[in-house]
Amino acid sequence: MWLALIGAIGMEVLATLSLRASDGFRRRAWIAPVAAGYLVSFYLLWVSLSLGMPVGVAYGIWTACGVALVAVAARVLFRDPLTWRMMAGIALIIAGVLTIEVGGLSH
Known part of the structure; x- marks a missing residue:
């Protein structure tokens, strides 16, 4: 179950980065990795x-x-911005998910 979820996360990340690399599907070679990545x-x-x-x-x-x-990854590969506020937002998202998971364990 956890390995499947880890695989799902990895494929979603690859598909999203491929979507970015496709430049709005103007670079057609990236269409297949986007579609396959999201399907998988x-x-x-x-x-x-x-x-x-x-x-x-x-x-x-x-x-x-x-x-x-x-x-x-977009920061590293495409030089997209990654400010301290964005990193704080990511930390808040992770904290929220952990809160939901810990809350689910109490039942």
Whole structure:
């Protein structure tokens, strides 16, 4: 279940970075990695859910990790901005997801 979620996160990050590299699909070679990446990502997210992971936890972790990893990778690969405020926002997203997960464990 966790390996499927990690795979879903990785594929979503690759698909999103490919989307950025496609320059609005003007670079057609990136269309296949975008489509395949998102399809595989959703499939792996479905696998994770079908194995019993709660949807709130899975989706929260998937999105939070995706946001953080894409922001950092886009900074490195495309020189996109990554300010201290953006990093603080990422930290707040991660804190929110952890709060939801810990709250879910108490039941």
